[in-house]
Amino acid sequence: MAGTADFSLKPEVTEYLRSIFLNKEMLAAVGHQEAECRFQKLLTCLSHPPSYTCVRASTHLVPLEEIQRKLHEELKQTREVASVQIVPHPRIADVLLLPVDGPRPVEQLSSEVVVGAQCGSALLRGAHVFAPGIIACPKYMKVGDKVSVFSDLEGRCTRGATSFQGNKVFVGNGVAEMNRSHIFCSDKPLRGVGVRMVDPLYQSPPFDGVLPSLVFLQNLPSVVVGHVLGPQPGERILDMCAAPGGKTCHIAALMRDQGEVVALDRIRNKVERIRQNAQTLHLQSIKAFCFNSVDAVSDDPPQQTEGPPFPPESFDRVLLDAPCSGLGQRPNMACSWSLKEIRSYQPLQRKLFHAAVRLLKRGGVLVYSTCTVTLAENEEQVAWALSTFPCLTLEPQEPHIGAEGMLGAGLSLEQLRLLQRFRPELSWDQTETKVPLISRVDGDTIGFFIAKFLKN
Numbered sequence: 001m002a003g004t005a006d007f008s009l010k011p012e013v014t015e016y017l018r019s020i021f022l023n024k025e026m027l028a029a030v031g032h033q034e035a036e037c038r039f040q041k042l043l044t045c046l047s048h049p050p051s052y053t054c055v056r057a058s059t060h061l062v063p064l065e066e067i068q069r070k071l072h073e074e075l076k077q078t079r080e081v082a083s084v085q086i087v088p089h090p091r092i093a094d095v096l097l098l099p100v101d102g103p104r105p106v107e108q109l110s111s112e113v114v115v116g117a118q119c120g121s122a123l124l125r126g127a128h129v130f131a132p133g134i135i136a137c138p139k140y141m142k143v144g145d146k147v148s149v150f151s152d153l154e155g156r157c158t159r160g161a162t163s164f165q166g167n168k169v170f171v172g173n174g175v176a177e178m179n180r181s182h183i184f185c186s187d188k189p190l191r192g193v194g195v196r197m198v199d200p201l202y203q204s205p206p207f208d209g210v211l212p213s214l215v216f217l218q219n220l221p222s223v224v225v226g227h228v229l230g231p232q233p234g235e236r237i238l239d240m241c242a243a244p245g246g247k248t249c250h251i252a253a254l255m256r257d258q259g260e261v262v263a264l265d266r267i268r269n270k271v272e273r274i275r276q277n278a279q280t281l282h283l284q285s286i287k288a289f290c291f292n293s294v295d296a297v298s299d300d301p302p303q304q305t306e307g308p309p310f311p312p313e314s315f316d317r318v319l320l321d322a323p324c325s326g327l328g329q330r331p332n333m334a335c336s337w338s339l340k341e342i343r344s345y346q347p348l349q350r351k352l353f354h355a356a357v358r359l360l361k362r363g364g365v366l367v368y369s370t371c372t373v374t375l376a377e378n379e380e381q382v383a384w385a386l387s388t389f390p391c392l393t394l395e396p397q398e399p400h401i402g403a404e405g406m407l408g409a410g411l412s413l414e415q416l417r418l419l420q421r422f423r424p425e426l427s428w429d430q431t432e433t434k435v436p437l438i439s440r441v442d443g444d445t446i447g448f449f450i451a452k453f454l455k456n
């Protein structure tokens with residue numbers, strides 16, 4: 001495939017991931033060759049975007065067909081998108097899908113701009129190059145010049161360089177909106193678009209600010225989480241790690257904004273984002289607080305305030321969308337984290353899990369989710385939870401459109417069947433570009449994991 005290479009990781013992290021995907025249980029089940037092949041496909045597909053953009057529609061405000069029509073009109077009129085296909089998801093009633101065009105045959109130019117790996121990943125999702133993301137550009141680059149944009153995978157390019165021969169990947173062509181001197185020699189803080197992408201490797205519809213109260217950009221597995229939690233009008237729900245509030249808002253919408261959704265996050269300015277998103281989507285049942293959820297449960301007599309900490313058994317349902325190593329995110333061309341950083345999440349997730357179980361009422365539902373692919377943060381956490389909390393049992397999930405849980409953590413086949421792991425590597429096939437969008441969507445997602453528990 002033209003353009004992007006495999007997901008670039010520190011060698012120790014690649015080896016760690018390989019040991020997960022080639023674990024003993026997996027090798028016994030599928031054999032060495034198939035396990036290795038799946039692992040290689042995983043590394044490749046993580047560096048490419050899914051073949052569609054997923055938006056969650058505000059069906060608590062307006063019927064889906066009307067949102068689909070409005071979105072169509074809006075993209076055609078204000079964004080001047082000539083033809084746009086918008087398809088409702090066949091099983092999820094509040095999801096619209098828009099195909100991404102790519103990888104497109106784009107010819108490389110002689111003038112090169114180099115950006116950081118994070119910026120490069122954003123370009124694959126349809127962004128333009130913001131000036132602070134530019135690391136190198138031609139010596140005499142001026143406004144209006146046509147340039148090819150490359151992503152520096154290993155962070156080796158020197159800021160201000162005029163060229164770069166290291167490990168880089170082509171992400172498309174654009175037009176400079178700033179001179180080189182403005183980018184590298186200005187005293188003022190750099191702002192704004194430095195290169196406008198006119199011929200990106202992947203073309204997705206420009207979404208920023210489109211129908212803000214009616215459509216919300218969200219990965220398909222993240223939308224599935226809200227449905228699996230199954231919130232009902234009038235209930236009291238806790239979202240323990242909520243910012244920026246995508247799932248919080250979905251939960252409130254599924255409850256028709258009746259009841260209470262308590263959203264906690266440890267980072268203050270991120271909590272503000274939850275409030276902004278709730279306001280934009282006209283949701284009043286959300287109460288957001290800045291708080292460390294590890295300490296969100298207290299045996300002290302209840303305070304008069306409505307915020308945390310809360311007495312045990314305060315909530316009908318709890319969502320623990322845990323902070324995680326994020327290795328399922330797509331497209332992601334490079335991750336510079338050390339193995340120590342990747343492995344640091346399991347203990348934190350367990351502390352959060354303890355609080356989650358205590359805060360949940362008996363008969364209540366706990367959903368645990370991550371956007372990563374490791375066993376340590378997914379199936380191993382489930383095995384640990386089932387042995388640590390005898391009151392918990394695994395529950396079937398609806399909808400269940402992803403794969404089963406992965407072998408390797410000692411869970412039974414029956415238990416694995418109750419888990420939902422989105423595994424893009426299982427259906428990744430670079431030759432099958434003609435398969436209709438609707439047959440591809442459920443397999444072509446970010447890497448994601450969902451477990452649903454009942455507290456007995």
Ligand SMILES: C[S@@+](CC[C@H](N)C(=O)[O-])C[C@H]1O[C@@H](n2cnc3c(N)ncnc32)[C@H](O)[C@@H]1O
Nearest residue numbers: 241242243244245246247265266292293321323
């Ligand atoms: C995976 S993100 C959540 C995404 C969010 N659920 C959504 O759908 O928009 C994890 C969040 O957990 C927050 N976080 C990390 N540790 C936390 C803690 N101890 N207590 C509360 N929030 C925490 C992070 O700030 C981050 O916003």
